[in-house]
Amino acid sequence: MTLRPPSHRVSRAAIRYWATRAAVGWLIILAAQIAWMSMADGDRPLRIAGIVATVVLGAAHATIMPQWRYRVHRWEISPAAVYTQSGWFKQEWRIAPISRIQTVDSQRGPLEQLFRLANVTVTTASAAGPIKVEGLDRDTARHLVGELTASAQATAGDAT
Structure with a gap:
């Protein structure tokens, strides 16, 4: 791959x-x-x-x-994993298997609400910390949270 x-x-x-x-x-x-x-x-x-x-x-x-x-910030979910790319000076790629997802959260601060944006945080058992997808429109974030939650529940594994 x-x-x-x-x-x-x-x-x-x-x-x-x-x-x-x-x-x-x-x-x-x-x-x-x-x-x-x-x-x-x-x-x-x-x-x-x-x-x-x-x-x-x-x-x-x-x-x-x-x-x-x-140009750098991107995200994707597949049946197997969550993929993110972020940063501008320091760029980071993160991949987390769906079976490792523990929680999925969505946040919107006051300024983000003004721009109709939301962030999605996917917490796994990784020592690297959660995966964050920042700058999504609210509907996309809501859909992403629902899809990730359903995928994590349907995936066999212990999320550790």
């Missing part, structure tokens, strides 16, 4: 979600820098350069990272 990328991509809405999440983080840093600049004396040109660097890095991160992650 040849190893290939899983066939399903996450939702395209995940691109906007990841960009928004990145932008919020950079805006917090930018706000702290602006507050620091307005409260402190001296080295104003250096602080302005820091703000400019933050804006440039933040804009690049919020633009490039979501596109890159979208």
